[in-house]
Amino acid sequence: MRERSYDVIIVGASFAGLAVARQLRGEVLLLDRHEVGTVQTSACGTPLWVPQALGLEKSVLQIHTKAVIHAPTRTVAFDVSDAPYCTFDYRAFCQGLLEQNRARFLRAAVRGFDGERVETSEGSFRAPLVVDCSGWRAVLAESGAGDADHERDMSFGLETHTGYSGDALYFWANPRRYREGIAWLFPVGNGSRVGVGSYAGSSKLKEPLERFVDDLSAAPTSYHGTFFPSRLRRATTGKIFVVGDAAGQCLPLTAEGIRPALFFGQACGGIIQRVLEGALTLEEGLEEYRRGVERYRWAYRLLRAAQRVAMSAPEGWLGPMAALAARPSLMARWWPRYSRFGWLALGAGFRIWRSDEGT
Numbered sequence: 001m002r003e004r005s006y007d008v009i010i011v012g013a014s015f016a017g018l019a020v021a022r023q024l025r026g027e028v029l030l031l032d033r034h035e036v037g038t039v040q041t042s043a044c045g046t047p048l049w050v051p052q053a054l055g056l057e058k059s060v061l062q063i064h065t066k067a068v069i070h071a072p073t074r075t076v077a078f079d080v081s082d083a084p085y086c087t088f089d090y091r092a093f094c095q096g097l098l099e100q101n102r103a104r105f106l107r108a109a110v111r112g113f114d115g116e117r118v119e120t121s122e123g124s125f126r127a128p129l130v131v132d133c134s135g136w137r138a139v140l141a142e143s144g145a146g147d148a149d150h151e152r153d154m155s156f157g158l159e160t161h162t163g164y165s166g167d168a169l170y171f172w173a174n175p176r177r178y179r180e181g182i183a184w185l186f187p188v189g190n191g192s193r194v195g196v197g198s199y200a201g202s203s204k205l206k207e208p209l210e211r212f213v214d215d216l217s218a219a220p221t222s223y224h225g226t227f228f229p230s231r232l233r234r235a236t237t238g239k240i241f242v243v244g245d246a247a248g249q250c251l252p253l254t255a256e257g258i259r260p261a262l263f264f265g266q267a268c269g270g271i272i273q274r275v276l277e278g279a280l281t282l283e284e285g286l287e288e289y290r291r292g293v294e295r296y297r298w299a300y301r302l303l304r305a306a307q308r309v310a311m312s313a314p315e316g317w318l319g320p321m322a323a324l325a326a327r328p329s330l331m332a333r334w335w336p337r338y339s340r341f342g343w344l345a346l347g348a349g350f351r352i353w354r355s356d357e358g359t
């Protein structure tokens with residue numbers, strides 16, 4: 001079979017891959033083993049400004065101005081009305097992003113990369129620029145690097161849809177019921193996404209999830225879930241750009257991975273476009289992307305430290321710690337930085353490496 005050549009090959013057509021592709025002109029091949037937007041793994045909660053900035057308001061299902069944490073000793077409410085969150089429809093969001101880009105989409109399972117060719121179930125393809133956006137498995141970055149740490153530092157989440165409705169994003173931090181983890185309920189207009197997550201990466205969550213749903217007097221429907229990383233990994237591997245969960249860009253503690261995947265994806269796409277235009281060499285592009293991501297390592301370390309505390313603190317501490325974080329004087333310090341992470345890049349179209357980025 002003749003090998004087809006492209007300017008750029010992107011593996012994975014979810015948040016990260018679609019955000020990279022959105023920035024590119026030229027011959028771009030976007031590969032995924034599933035049709036775009038058909039296999040949801042996430043609760044799809046993100047700041048409302050994200051779909052708004054991307055012109056994807058139609059995917060929004062419900063807007064939330066309050067987040068509530070139920071800890072063993074107390075319940076703490078966070079007012080997030082200054083930067084509301086939303087839950088959105090995964091298919092509509094991804095299809096909307098796909099419509100905004102000019103890449104050729106091909107449904108194919110990617111098997112590996114030999115340094116020149118991307119091998120897939122539909123044959124092999126060549127490109128000088130290759131981007132791994134394949135989620136936690138990092139199918140290309142792994143075959144190139146053999147990162148021994150890959151299996152470590154993974155959390156796992158399992159979710160179901162129930163008819164339960166609500167008017168806030170709800171979290172439960174209760175080590176006796178959900179060991180080394182957290183449970184959540186995200187209303188989506190007609191019902192809720194209800195899930196349980198293990199920071200320790202335990203994938204045996206069906207039974208705790210069923211118990212939790214039972215506590216709510218609700219009934220589970222179908223289940224979905226997967227691993228997600230909790231440690232920032234390398235943003236480049238050899239000559240491969242790595243974006244989203246494949247690069248460990250999901251935020252520790254809060255497990256917000258959609259915004260970072262879109263944010264770093266958009267930045268990476270912008271850099272690759274400059275390589276295509278001849279403004280940067282491939283090596284300069286890789287270096288600029290790697291250094292840009294590294295600027296955020298301190299924020300990832302901070303959230304990881306907070307995740308460790310949440311995993312190991314005596315259960316009686318969790319409520320007071322949440323209450324401390326919700327105190328207006330303290331919240332005024334961390335919340336604007338957290339909620340606007342990525343804002344200048346996604347919201348205002350600026351390059352992310354500007355020194356005035358709010359994180």
Ligand SMILES: Cc1cc2nc3c(=O)[nH]c(=O)nc-3n(C[C@H](O)[C@H](O)[C@H](O)COP(=O)(O)OP(=O)(O)OC[C@H]3O[C@@H](n4cnc5c(N)ncnc54)[C@H](O)[C@@H]3O)c2cc1C
Nearest residue numbers: 012014015016033042043044045110135157244245257258
């Ligand atoms: C239960 C759960 C709930 C979550 N809730 C939230 C939330 O509410 N908000 C939030 O911000 N984050 C949430 N996250 C995290 C978030 O889902 C991820 O961080 C985010 O999806 C990462 O996006 P991505 O594009 O990097 O990877 P993914 O969304 O995982 O996409 C990877 C893509 O690569 C494709 N792929 C993989 N292997 C191959 C292959 N061999 N060949 C071809 N294609 C391949 C997959 O089909 C997929 O389309 C949640 C995670 C879980 C598990």
